[in-house]
Structure formats: C-alpha cells, structure tokens
Amino acid sequence: MLDMDHATNKNFTFVTGRRKYLLFTDITGYGEITPILSSLDEQNLLYMVYYFNEFSSNHDLKTYLSQQKMGTYIYASGNWNSIISFVKTAEKAGFTEEELQIKGIGERILRVFCSRCYAINVCKTSKEMVCQSCGQSLSVSNHYSRRYDAYLGYTILN
C-alpha cells in the first residue's frame, strides 16, 4: 500500500511537466481541487475531472487507470474512505506516490501496529490508543509500513 502521508499535502501543490492530469473528487472534496483546475485552465493543460461514484466498481476504475500513459498525474480529494479505496486501486493500476496527490476530508481510520503483541488495531485519528489485543497503551507514530499497511504504535511506558 502506498504511503499516504507521502502523497498527502495540507494544500495541493501544482506539479508541472506532466502530459495529462486526472482529478477525482466528491462533494466534500471539490473545493480542494478548484485551485488546481484554475492552474490547469490557465496553462491550457489536458485534464479530466471525475467523481468517485462515476465508476460503478473498483474494477472499472482500475481498468480505466491502467490504460493511462506515463506522464499522467492524479489529484484526488474527498472523504477519507473514498480516498483510501481510491489510492489502493490507483496503486494496483501502477501509480506511485510521485504520480498523485491526495487530500482526505474528515475522520480518518488508521491501522496501528502494536509493537508489543504485533496485533493490528483499527483506530480513528489520534495520538494515543490502547491496543485492543493486549491492552498496552500505544503512541501512534508516523512510521508507516507498506507491508502491514499500518502505522507503528510505540509502547507508552508508565
């Protein structure tokens, strides 16, 4: 799984030098892409805008993304659930952190790896949590494991 923190910016940064831009969004995220739309219009660059729900399935989305050529760049903004699902599909199609930027809106569900018992916990965005498997208090770090698709939870020593 791509490191989403790597592709996440507080505000989108306009990346030049690409041949085609794809913008994916939903109602909550549309405002985030408007500055990018303006830049693309100003520079007369090729782009397409899609709502996430225009694709009937992840399979259709993957098929579409897989047909894109090198030099395609993606901006995606919307609620975190849509973003996480989208990024997984984009990665399967071949996109990397260097070829997309994302902006999640609202609450994000994180997977956290317990460094004590190695269980994967699911939690809402927070700095600290209690491991649901062993009861250990954990500090949620920003160290992301592609293998586990999870952030490392450091044990909090009292």
Add this chain to the structure above:
Amino acid sequence: MVYTSRINVLVKKIIQETPLIKRFLLSPINKAALPSFSGGSHITTFIQSSGLNLQRSYSLCGNPSETQLYQIAIKKQAHSNGGSLYWHNEVKEGFKLQISYPKNYFPLSFKAKHHVFFAAGIGITPFIPMMLDLQSNGKSFELHYAAKSKIDCAFYKRINVLFPSNIYFYFSNEGKRMLPEIMQDQLIGTHVYFCGPQSLIKQFTKKAIDYGYPKTSIHFELFSSQPKLDAKPFEVELHKSGQTFYIPKNQSLLKVLLEAGIKVPFSCQVGRCGTCAIEVLSGEIDHQDYFLSDKEKKDQKTILPCVSRCKSSKLILDY
C-alpha cells in the same frame, strides 16, 4: 574502499562474443560457491601485475542463480586507460585475480508493472540478469538494444534464445535507430532503464522527464564519469587539519585527497553511490553527481568528491 573483502577467482573460460567484446567466465578459488547476486549487480576486478594496479568495475552478465561462475563482458575500448586492453591482450584462461563482492547500484524496481530496457553496445550486460530475474518471476518487460551491426551485437543469439518475445534490435548498418519516442506511449507503472554511453543516458533521461516520467521511474547505469570539459582548478582546505590542496583541472578531488593519504571512504567513483560524501563548510559546489537530490544540491552542504568540483576558487571541507 569501504568493503575491503575480496574473492579470489580464476578465469575459467574466455569467449569471443564479437570482434571487440570478450566474455570472461570467472570461477572461485578455494571456495565452494560465489555469492548470489541480483540483476543489475556489478563486481570490481583487481589486477596487480608487474607494477600495474588495475581496478575496474563490470556488470555481471550471467544468470543470478548461477553461483559457480560469474560472467563479465568487456569491450576493447579504442581509448582505453589500460583496463580493457589488459583484459583483452594479457588475460588468458587460468589467469588469477581478485574481485569484490557483488554490489548493486542499478536494481530492478519492485514497484514497476512493466520494465523497459534500453541498451547500446556493451550496455546490454546488466540487463541480461535483470531480464532473467524478471522472467523467472513472470514479470513484464521489453528490451530495446542498439548496436552497429548484428556481428557487433554481443549476446545476439543468446538473447534471442532466452527471451523470444519483446526484444527489439536496432542495427545502425541497417539504418535502424533506437529512439526515445519508444517511451512516449508506455502505460502507467512503467519503469525505464538505460545503459550505454553517457550521451545516450542524458538524451533518454531528458526525454523521459519531458514525457512526464517521475525521476523515480528512471534508472541508469554509469561505469565512468564523463570528464568535465570546462573543468577549472580550485583549492580545498580541510577544516579539521588545516591542510590545503590544489585540485588540477584534470584530477578529481577524491583522487587528490587519496594520493595525499587522506582516508576518504569511496566506492563507485562515478557519483552514484554517495559513499564518499563530505560536508562542505564554505565555497560553491559544482555538483556533477547522480546521487544527491535536487534539494541537497541546492543546499550546497555536501559534495561527492569523486566527480563534483568547485564553482568558486576555494572549498572548505568539514574533514
């Protein structure tokens, strides 16, 4: 060198691949097997003979799963500094030498959905084990290989046998040219790899960036650094010892420091690995390496003395 351990080998067999290219099969001495390696790896060969001290790096071009033999191919260079001439004229079957452990500055991308290789001449060598790796893992790839003619095309038969599909040859005597436009319509997830003369690497890299390839999807192999034509001499001061050195226009900073007995760790000597990086306290660096990021180059705090030089008259190193 950082890694000083060496392996004793002997030249078991020499095969004339083309009029100018020989393939050398190296087998271990007093050792059951050689270390396994990954596609894209190279070894450094060390030859010490009648006052000669040759140290040259060559890509491994055999099968990565073969640990009884290493294979390297060497082209007899018209303007050889001694390395290729010695290998071609003096090295015979049974010749003993030392080699380094394999190192890989040119690995395959694990992320790529499709790998596209561009080889010119002897630049084919690293791609053979890379393609064998990919083939054994069922991965997608294609090779574009330019040579003067079929006769000058090293491994022509072997490549055709090993990789029956997705191989494209460009022989200039038949009027065929390998063009960077091949990269234009590649699908997302493609990684490109270049090996050949520096001019080809520069041309193809620039074109790939123009097409919108991220830098992380572009890979290339260098075994020699192109001398900077407009290089100027400069002065270097080592802050900790206070020693100063004059760097002539035709010598690298690394070479001057090593010859003065300064123990700077180094490895590739072509600005790829970053082993020799030294912090710079003042002076304007003329970056010539392929290791530091754009930001690191802009920061002007680190120099790779194997290739980089100085834009101002003096550098002060934190050394």
